[in-house]
Amino acid sequence: MTSVGTTGSSKASQIEYHGWKNAWSICNDAVRLIVLTDVGPRILFYGFIDGQNEFHEVLEHAGLTEGDEFRSYGGHRLWVSPEVERTYYPDNAPVLISQRKGAVVFTAAIESTPPGTNLQKEIEINLDETGTHVTVIHRIFNRGDEATEMAPWALSAMAPGGKAILPFPPKAPASKDRLLPQGVLALWSYTDLTDPRWTIGSKYIQLEHDASPTGRFKEQMAGIYNPSGWGAYFRSGNLFVKRSKVQREASYPDCGCNFEIYTEPGFLELETLGPLQNLEPGQTVQHVEEWWLFDGIPAGWDDAWIDHVILTLLKAKSIVVEGT
Numbered sequence: 001m002t003s004v005g006t007t008g009s010s011k012a013s014q015i016e017y018h019g020w021k022n023a024w025s026i027c028n029d030a031v032r033l034i035v036l037t038d039v040g041p042r043i044l045f046y047g048f049i050d051g052q053n054e055f056h057e058v059l060e061h062a063g064l065t066e067g068d069e070f071r072s073y074g075g076h077r078l079w080v081s082p083e084v085e086r087t088y089y090p091d092n093a094p095v096l097i098s099q100r101k102g103a104v105v106f107t108a109a110i111e112s113t114p115p116g117t118n119l120q121k122e123i124e125i126n127l128d129e130t131g132t133h134v135t136v137i138h139r140i141f142n143r144g145d146e147a148t149e150m151a152p153w154a155l156s157a158m159a160p161g162g163k164a165i166l167p168f169p170p171k172a173p174a175s176k177d178r179l180l181p182q183g184v185l186a187l188w189s190y191t192d193l194t195d196p197r198w199t200i201g202s203k204y205i206q207l208e209h210d211a212s213p214t215g216r217f218k219e220q221m222a223g224i225y226n227p228s229g230w231g232a233y234f235r236s237g238n239l240f241v242k243r244s245k246v247q248r249e250a251s252y253p254d255c256g257c258n259f260e261i262y263t264e265p266g267f268l269e270l271e272t273l274g275p276l277q278n279l280e281p282g283q284t285v286q287h288v289e290e291w292w293l294f295d296g297i298p299a300g301w302d303d304a305w306i307d308h309v310i311l312t313l314l315k316a317k318s319i320v321v322e323g324t
Helices: 303-316
Strands: 003-007 010-017 020-027 031-036 042-048 076-081 096-100 103-107 119-127 134-142 148-158 163-167 185-187 198-200 204-208 220-224 230-235 238-243 259-264 267-273 277-279 284-294
Touching: 010 031, 020 103, 020 119, 031 119, 042 284, 076 119, 076 134, 134 148, 148 230, 148 238, 148 284, 163 259, 163 267, 204 220, 204 259, 230 267, 230 303, 238 267, 238 303, 267 284
Parallel strands: none
Antiparallel strands: 003 010, 010 020, 020 031, 031 042, 042 076, 076 148, 096 103, 103 119, 119 134, 134 284, 148 267, 148 277, 163 204, 163 230, 185 220, 198 204, 220 259, 230 238, 238 284, 259 267
16 A cells, blocks of 8 residues: 555555555545546545445446546546536546645546547545545646637536435515526426425425436436535435535526536436636636535425524534525
C-alpha cells in the first residue's frame, strides 16, 4: 500500500478495491472516500468509517478497464452538459494523481478521440481533518483549438432504497414586484408526475428510488432552478447533503436547471450543474460541490418533516442560512 500523504488526521493511501489495483482511499476519523484511478476519475465510495457506501456501485463493471464502451461504474462522476454524444466519452483509461495544498487531485487523459472534443476532466478532493465535510472541485479544461458551449455537470449515483429531496424557490403572495417567474421545473419525455415515486409538496420535491417501479416508465427525471443551492438524499437514517454555489444571473442548461434528480430501478442520481458558457481554447471551468453525511435521522415523508428535521439540522450546521 502506497501513501500519497497526510494532512492533519486525514490521509490518502493506494489500495486494491473490487478488482481495481490502483484505487485510493482518503479518510479521516469519520468518513472514507475511495477513488478509482485505473479508470475515471470516479469517487466510488463515500461513507462512514466501517459503514456502508452511500453511493451505488455497478457490480458488473467492477475491476474493468480499457475499451471504447462507456461504463457507468457508479459513484460520483464529472460530465459535460448538454447531454449529447460527447457526454458519454468512455472514461476507461488511467488517471494521473497529484497533491495540491493538502488536497488529492485526479486528472483524466484528454478526450482526444471520437466522440471526445479535446476536453480534459479533473476532480480535486479536500477532506476536512475531522468530521464528514468534503470539498469536491471539478475542473474541465479545453485542450482543443475551438471554443465549445458547455456546462459542468456533477452526478452522484446514490445507493438504492432512499429518496432525493430538493427545495423549491421560496413562496410569497402575488404582488406588483412578483410578476415574473422565479423558478423552473424541467420535465423529460419519460417524466410522469403521477408516478408514485414523486412527492410534490408546497416547498419541496422528492423522488424515491424503487427497485420495482409500477409506473408507466422505469426511469423518472426532473430538474429545477434551486436558489437555495442544496440537495439531499435520505436512506436508512443517513442523510447525504450536497451544496453548490448558485450564480443567480447566469444561464443554466436544460431550460435553466442547476439541480436535477434521476432514478431507474438500480439507483438514483443527485446532480448539480454549473452555468452554460462558451469555453475558449486554453480556458478552464470550475464547479464546486460540498458534501456532508449525517446519521441517526428520523424518517418522514412530507414538507413538515423536511422543515422540522432536515432543514433544522442544515441550519444548525450552517449549511443553510436563514431565509433560504
